[in-house]
Structures are given as structure tokens and as C-alpha cells.
Amino acid sequence: MNAMNDHSLYRHLDEMAPWNDRLQVLEVIAVADEAPGVKTFTFRSDAQTWFRYKPGQFVTLELPTAAGPLMRTYTLSSSPSRPFSIAVTVKAQVDSIGTRWMFGNLVPGSRVKALGPAGNFSHHDHPAAKYLFISAGSGITPMMSMLRWLNDCAPWTDVAFVNCARSPEEIIFRKELELLGSRMPGLSLGFMIEERSSRESWFGHMGRIDAVRLPLLAPDFRERELFCCGPDPFMRAVRDMLQVAGFDMARYHQESFGTPVAEMLPAQIEPGDEDAAAGTAFPISFVGSNVDGRCDAEQTVLQAARANGVRISAACEFGLCGTCRIKKISGEVAMNHNGGILDEEIADGYILACCSIPLSPLEVEA
Known part of the structure; x- marks a missing residue:
């Protein structure tokens, strides 16, 4: 059906649920040139939800490249005061694999998975x-x-x-x-x-x-x-x-989506946990994937997942974007993040796999 004739698009905001920070599907509705090598991609929600975020936040797109899914984080250039669509404006650098893939493949009607919004630069x-x-x-x-x-x-x-x-x-x-x-x-x-x-x-x-x-x-x-x-x-x-x-x-x-100004520190070990963490490998169970393995000393949950053939989505890998957030079922971790997870999410048992080091045997939902 032609989107212009799709009367289901014309819905009031109070008839729609807000987009959340779980994995969602976005549909490209417009692509515009902004400057040499710069394009704006505008999306609507595949599920006809509206977008709730703070100006300046970002999303993580899962780009289905030929080499496999590629996670890339982009700041939203759109405003939440116009909640029916979101937009990212990206520049294709010489070495930018993800952005160049977007330039060559995303057209109106294309769909990509996305995580977010996230970030506290607002x-x-x-x-x-x-x-x-x-x-x-x-x-x-x-x-x-x-x-x-x-x-x-x-x-x-x-x-x-x-x-x-x-x-x-x-x-x-x-x-x-x-x-x-x-x-x-x-x-x-x-x-x-x-x-x-x-x-x-x-x-x-x-x-x-x-x-x-x-x-x-x-x-x-x-x-x-x-x-x-x-x-x-x-x-x-x-x-x-x-x-x-x-x-x-x-x-x-x-x-910035590069390494933070202060070099990322190892996960913070609470006093009294030093002996438990030093030189110890702990069993780790990826319940959702039905995989049991071990996490070596000072190895993050994300690194252990990759070593055991378990895929956890990740983009920035220094605790900022929140893409690698997973639910911890049991066990304890030391986590040093850069704002990619909220205190209430931590209280609910979530961790960022990229910056969490097990302090005990661990079970996660991945």
C-alpha cells in the first residue's frame, strides 16, 4: 500500500504507545542531502508508535550488512517536539563502514532495527x-x-x-x-x-x-x-x-562517541572484593542461548560472551550507549559505566555487558 494513501497513518498521539528503549524496527520515510557527503535519514516506527526522547539523545542502529549485523550509534538531529518521526544526520567519512552502508542501501521503505533513545547530553x-x-x-x-x-x-x-x-x-x-x-x-x-x-x-x-x-x-x-x-x-x-x-x-x-576524555577505568571493585576478583575465573551461564562457559579474571561479560559464541549487541563498548544492556539473573558484578544505564535499571537487575566483570558465578539472560 502506498504510504501516502495509508489512512492508518493518521492517528492521534493519544491513540499511540510511545517508542521505548528496547529493540524496535524503524522504516525509512525520507533521505535528504544536507551537505557534501552528509545525508539525513528520517524514520517512522514500524509499529506506529510515537517517539519520546530528550533533545540531544542518540539511538543505536543495527545495520544488516553483508558481513553481518553492524551496530552504530548516531545522535538524533530531530526534535521530540515533533514526535511522529526521528532523524539522524550522518557524514560518510573515508573509513566509516556503517555510514557508507547507509548511503548505499537505505531508501524510503527500508527497515532497520534500533535501540534507544539514550544519552544525557541535553x-x-x-x-x-x-x-x-x-x-x-x-x-x-x-x-x-x-x-x-x-x-x-x-x-x-x-x-x-x-x-x-x-x-x-x-x-x-x-x-x-x-x-x-x-x-x-x-x-x-x-x-x-x-x-x-x-x-x-x-x-x-x-x-x-x-x-x-x-x-x-x-x-x-x-x-x-x-x-x-x-x-x-x-x-x-x-x-x-x-x-x-x-x-x-x-x-x-x-x-562524543569516542573514548571518554578520562580514560575508561577498570570496573570498580568494592573494598573486600579484591581477593574474589583477582586471578579468578567464574562460571557464567547465558541462559537465553543455553550456553555455559567461564569468564576469565578481568574479562568483561561481553568478552566472555564472544569467547563462548554468544552474540550480545554492542556499539560503543565503553558503557555509554547502553546497547549491551542485559538482565542479570543471579551473581554479582563490578560495573564501571559512562552513563549508559539508569540507576533504576541497575536496581532492576540490568547490567552493561561491555563494562561488567563478574565477582561470582553469574547467570544472565543473553
């Missing part, structure tokens, strides 16, 4: 009178999600929006941002490029953001709640610049 968690969004490249996506929500729900909000790109044509969402700049009285836009383009004239800022240019783009930056997203070297440079400028780093928030 202005909803840090309400403030004034915001500063600093981004580079595809790091603009969570900022766009937050800005779109503000435009729909609080368009008077004071937002300084700074985006850095290599050239003018590589500024993602440029036309939409300029339109929002004419509609949101509290929005100030600052674009910065590294090199001029032969395609158009450029009269704005050039170079890289530094201690001289930042006050020009946001003179009162010290008074703002600051969100930063982009390549790791870019975020390090911004963070170092702010520290030197005396910015209150408690008001600095960054998003």
Missing part, C-alpha cells in the same frame, strides 16, 4: 537562562535537535550558536539555521570556516575558534551554559581554551 538536564552551542562538522546534530526543540517550545530563549566547518558549503543545516535566526529573537548565529570556496563569496569569520574569536562570537560566553560537540581534537581545544579563560567548567558539557 539542555533538558541543564536548564539555564542562556546557552552557548559550539560544534564542528557533524557534531552539529545534537545542537540542531536542541535548537529545533527551543524553536518549537521556547523560541524566545537566548542561544548563541557557533558552528565551525571547513568551507561554506560544508556548513550543515545552514539554510535552516539562517531561517531560524530570522524567527528566534534570542538566537545569534556565528559561522567560522577554515578555507574560502570558489563557489561563493564569504564575508564571515575565518580560521579556527580560539581565545580571540570566541568573545567576538559570544561576548558573554562566561555567563552561558555551554554544550560542545565535534571531533575529539576540536573539543580538546575548546575545553583548554575555556579553562585558560576562567570559564566555570561545571557549566561545560560535551558529547
Whole structure:
């Protein structure tokens, strides 16, 4: 049936259940070019549910590549103020297997499995009178999600929006941002490029953001709640610049799907458990797969699962995305995560397999 003629699509929000953070199926409804090598993929729920999430959160897509399922995490560029669809805006880097697969295979009507939403990089968690969004490249996506929500729900909000790109044509969402700049009285836009383009004239800022240019783009930056997203070297440079400028780093928030700024520590061992964990291998039962095995000392549950031929979905593998969350039936673990699981989920017996080390014989539902 043609989706345009499918009258079952026209349902009121209160007639639909919300999408949850278990595995779901998404259907592609649109693919749009945003900039060279950048596309936005828009999805609806295969089960006709509506999307409840916070601006700036992410989802994990299970891409059915020829080599097998590939888990990739993408920030949502859409806003929860428009709950009938979600969108991810992705850039195909030279070595990006998952994104390039999406470019070559996802068309309207395609379906993929997804986990989420997850993440705590959102202005909803840090309400403030004034915001500063600093981004580079595809790091603009969570900022766009937050800005779109503000435009729909609080368009008077004071937002300084700074985006850095290599050239003018590589500024993602440029036309939409300029339109929002004419509609949101509290929005100030600052674009910065590294090199001029032969395609158009450029009269704005050039170079890289530094201690001289930042006050020009946001003179009162010290008074703002600051969100930063982009390549790791870019975020390090911004963070170092702010520290030197005396910015209150408690008001600095960054998003990254690479290794966290602080190197991930081993799972935290409670006092008294050191002897139990050191040099010990414990039996581990993957009840859902009917597999029994052993987990070596300092081996995570995820590593033990792979060693025993049990598949547990995983994306980031440092405790951020929550993709590898499984139910612990019995036993104890030491878990050191980076925000990928909620306290109430831990209380309900869930663990993240990628950052949990058994402290005793263990049974899990995987």
C-alpha cells in the first residue's frame, strides 16, 4: 500500500504507545542531502508508535550488512517536539563502514532495527537562562535537535550558536539555521570556516575558534551554559581554551562517541572484593542461548560472551550507549559505566555487558 494513501497513518498521539528503549524496527520515510557527503535519514516506527526522547539523545542502529549485523550509534538531529518521526544526520567519512552502508542501501521503505533513545547530553538536564552551542562538522546534530526543540517550545530563549566547518558549503543545516535566526529573537548565529570556496563569496569569520574569536562570537560566553560537540581534537581545544579563560567548567558539557576524555577505568571493585576478583575465573551461564562457559579474571561479560559464541549487541563498548544492556539473573558484578544505564535499571537487575566483570558465578539472560 502506498504510504501516502495509508489512512492508518493518521492517528492521534493519544491513540499511540510511545517508542521505548528496547529493540524496535524503524522504516525509512525520507533521505535528504544536507551537505557534501552528509545525508539525513528520517524514520517512522514500524509499529506506529510515537517517539519520546530528550533533545540531544542518540539511538543505536543495527545495520544488516553483508558481513553481518553492524551496530552504530548516531545522535538524533530531530526534535521530540515533533514526535511522529526521528532523524539522524550522518557524514560518510573515508573509513566509516556503517555510514557508507547507509548511503548505499537505505531508501524510503527500508527497515532497520534500533535501540534507544539514550544519552544525557541535553539542555533538558541543564536548564539555564542562556546557552552557548559550539560544534564542528557533524557534531552539529545534537545542537540542531536542541535548537529545533527551543524553536518549537521556547523560541524566545537566548542561544548563541557557533558552528565551525571547513568551507561554506560544508556548513550543515545552514539554510535552516539562517531561517531560524530570522524567527528566534534570542538566537545569534556565528559561522567560522577554515578555507574560502570558489563557489561563493564569504564575508564571515575565518580560521579556527580560539581565545580571540570566541568573545567576538559570544561576548558573554562566561555567563552561558555551554554544550560542545565535534571531533575529539576540536573539543580538546575548546575545553583548554575555556579553562585558560576562567570559564566555570561545571557549566561545560560535551558529547562524543569516542573514548571518554578520562580514560575508561577498570570496573570498580568494592573494598573486600579484591581477593574474589583477582586471578579468578567464574562460571557464567547465558541462559537465553543455553550456553555455559567461564569468564576469565578481568574479562568483561561481553568478552566472555564472544569467547563462548554468544552474540550480545554492542556499539560503543565503553558503557555509554547502553546497547549491551542485559538482565542479570543471579551473581554479582563490578560495573564501571559512562552513563549508559539508569540507576533504576541497575536496581532492576540490568547490567552493561561491555563494562561488567563478574565477582561470582553469574547467570544472565543473553
